[in-house]
Amino acid sequence: MSDTVTVLPPDTPAADILTAAADVIAQRGKCEGAYTDRQGRVCALGALRLVLTGEAEPRPFAPGDRGRQVAYIDAFTALGRHLEAVDANAPAIYEWSDASTQDQVVAAMRAAADRARVTR
Known part of the structure; x- marks a missing residue:
């Protein structure tokens, strides 16, 4: 597992954030019941936060990080829309x-990244 994560700039499109987050999960592994675990694995939401802030834990965005917060919401929304398009009864992303x-x-x-690229 690589501990190095490139933190994306806040103006990164949602599709690129989703791709980077998918790459992190593919490299580190996926955990359950937490944003991250001691092995460095991450859940979907932890991966989104990690590529945008350098930390997987759900800490509040700093007042000057509005751009990162918006980018996170955009990526989160794109993932949710994709899951709902595939399954109208899709559970919450963390579930x-x-x-x-x-x-x-x-x-x-x-x-979801591919879908976001098409609908942008």
Whole structure:
């Protein structure tokens, strides 16, 4: 596992954030029931935060980080829209991430990125 994560600039498009987050999960692994674990694995939301802030934990965004907060919300929304397009009864993202395999999460995040690129 690589501990180095490139923190994306706040103006990064949602599709690129989702792709980077999928790459992090593919490299580090996926955890359940937490944003991250002691092995450095992350859930879907932890991966989004990690690539935008350098930390997977859900700490409040600093007042000067409005751009990062907006980028996180955009990526989160794009992932949620994709999951709802695939399954109208899709659970909340954190529930879906916990209930899915690492491969399923990575594939869905990449598909959500592709969908976001088309709808931008």
